[in-house]
Amino acid sequence: MIQIVLEDDLKLELNRHDFAYIASVINAVFPSEAKEEYYSPAINGQKASGELYDTFANYRNLLSSTGLINRRSKKSSRDLDSTIVNVCDDNCEAFKFIQEYNEPFDEVLENWKRSFAVRWNILEDNKVETADYLAKFPICILNNSNIFKLFLEDSKMLHPDIALNIDWQICNKVLENGSHLKDPTVKKWITASLNCSEENRKAIGLLVLPYLFPSTKIKARQGKQSFKASKLEIQEKFILYFETLGKADDFERQLLNSNVGLQPRIIFVGELNCLKAYVTLTDKKYAFENPLDAVQQCFYMYQALHIKYPAESTSVWTFIQIYIFNVKTKFDQVSSSIKSIWRSLKK
Template sequence: MNDEIDKILTDWSLKEYIGVFKDNKIDADTLNLLDRDMVAQLIKPIGDRAKFLKNLSLWQNVSNDDSSLSLNLIDSEKFLTNSTNVSILNEEHKTISWSALNLTNFEEIEKPKEIICSTDTSTKYLSDTDSDQTTALLSPQSKNFKNPYTHEFKPLQDILNQSLDGRNILKFHKEEGVLSSNSRRKLCNLIIYDLLQEDINIRIPHEILFKYAQEIKSIFNKENASTYYVPYINNQKMKIKACAKGKLVDCLHNRKRDYRREQKNVLLDKKTADVQDNHHLELNEDLQQNLQWLKNSTEPWELVEKKWHATATFRTTELKTSDKSVAQYMAEFPVLQKPAGYQLLLLDFNHLYPGKGFLIYENFPILKNKILSYAEKKAERDSTLREIFQEKNTFTTNDDVRAGEVNTLRALMALPLLLGNPLAKGRKSTWRPSKQEASEGFITHICTPADLLTTIKRRRDKFQQHNITLQPFIIIIGRDYMNIDKFYVIINDTFYLLHTILDAVDVCFKSFQVLNCRYPIECVSTWQFIQKGVYQIQTPWDKNFVSINSLLTDIGMEIP
């Protein structure tokens, strides 16, 4: 029973109270007896208490119902012939958790709905009650018609074995016993790409996603099928209605959206080229109006993105051909100083390097393990490298996502130490950065937020001393690698707060390319390694660092 209360509180996003419930000897049986006064004694914060009471109310209603709960994709009374009482509300999907359901035979589900990948971002569902709409959608003459999925189901094991990424996922799982967040993202992409490879507009039946979710659970035994797919639910009795959810559904919509965006950009570029040929003066007027609007406005965001895209070619070209500094550019477009301003830099990068935007999330998880393995061997004779791994023996956690993020940070911090440091030449002096300076130049680690402004001032003063321009850089805050709380990218006087270290590296790298900046002089080889090894980009300004080619060779990667 203790394991059951652990699972319930975890699924309700209240796992921090597991100890309190155990201390008070509350298990799944006594959970049904709690009232508001008892809950107030157990959970003091009002927000957490409200969340618990909401979930408890639904849990009690379901547990006390004499009839077993049946959910149906079309009719809520007919979904499962072997349904069981459901005792868990999954907070992530705002619906019933499938971990509590006995879903062993998909053939018992009657007349499943199909996911229609329509031209908008929403998911359409077909039911017996939507006969008119069904006829319209499925009619070959209809403009909304999508080809039905008629291909033979391909086993997940075959999809994984046929690609390098898939084999790396299997290898990672065999070595670690769990999947990382990046492995899950990669796994979903492999499945969806395989489903859509012949026709991007094909209609994917929901039972296909369901089967893949079950296969994921079978191959990777610590994964939960409901993480990847939770079907459409419409239960009139409990007043529960929710769209299909899960990583596979999200990935499917994202790939469709990316395709539509690429097609739209192609059309926009073609239209722009035609207008330039035939209506040059008119285009210049529109361009000037869009630029003027961006210089004076910062919202609404949807309009900002639209005008930013329309002016991308002009702005990026001007930055490369003019003497305009980063400070002047940031001041010229105040929207870049907003917390979400970095998203505009990402849009410009996608304009400059189409198809390269997500490579860090695809390539670095593969590079990471190779870098760590190589660095640990080197650390035996390098005390500076050894410091990165000194906490490894004491690092124990069941949270594979957190463990993966810590190892990502370790791999990144090891790069400047493995690649060495070039000779930095300023106008007044020649400065050879130490290994510590090379590491801090790439990612600066401080312990508390109180040190943030002092650290930036000290860094700026050092660069002024050597008469070198301070370029965008990364600062992370936390007492050690296992407890990093904040990830910042600093550009001029603008602070961008990111979610993970990989996000911070991604934004910082793309800002160099978009703003036409040089890499920080003390870690130029590190950023060029990321440019070549991760993003697979070459520029006319690349320097020939032997250490980069040597490291790529040593970890078994191709030299671009």
């Protein structure tokens, strides 16, 4: 990478912002590796370090020793954006393609994969709203289920070991362990699950799962007070359940008319023995015949779009992320209750 950056101008000087930018591009392609491994700036008397910095210094020493550059003459650093565009030319061309076209889908998918580094930089900066990010790409504006194939590819890039074939057998243990719960709604759900298909039984298990977790204290946000989320609130921030589609639509309209930020939502609708499911994102709603598929695709959506889990259901999502999807990140806060619930379900 250093050789490519310097190939047009061997006298080019890189500053700390340049090193940080190149490190972020590398990190976007290899997200499991820390940016600090490639560049750590000088701070508190410690010298700058990292593979990028060391390689640059060694390469310039080599150029100087062979007489190709004069170390005494320094040249101001040029715009690294243009250099990175040249280095990642294929990546940027792919990015341009998905900004202009929504078909044929095979080509969109291929260019989507090739443009991952560029897109992840946009998301990782946390300076763009999800709706604005999606609006950049025609394929995402369409109410088309192909969007989930894109999210899946991004999730695989971020987490190479992510589980793809989920059997959700853990849901049966959830129903078994939840039988001691006193909540009347939970008791009703567990009783109904006895007369359901395997698919709907597991879906009911996911509705019950939040009730195994303790009530969650939500830290105060700007202008608001801290509060303790009830188990119902935890469940509804994980999966909403309505007996009719009309009630679900009314709820969504209220949200769209409010100023509440819209995270991805899972909605189960219908009789418990014949559940349908939807995943909503901004103003789009995607239907799923199998409610378990809706949960799986919503998880990939959270990963691919770099969206935080809802505060109320973070513990539930973290549990699923680690123990169901085999995804661990440096941001995970694994409480003792999460570990305890996993141990009880594995007995």
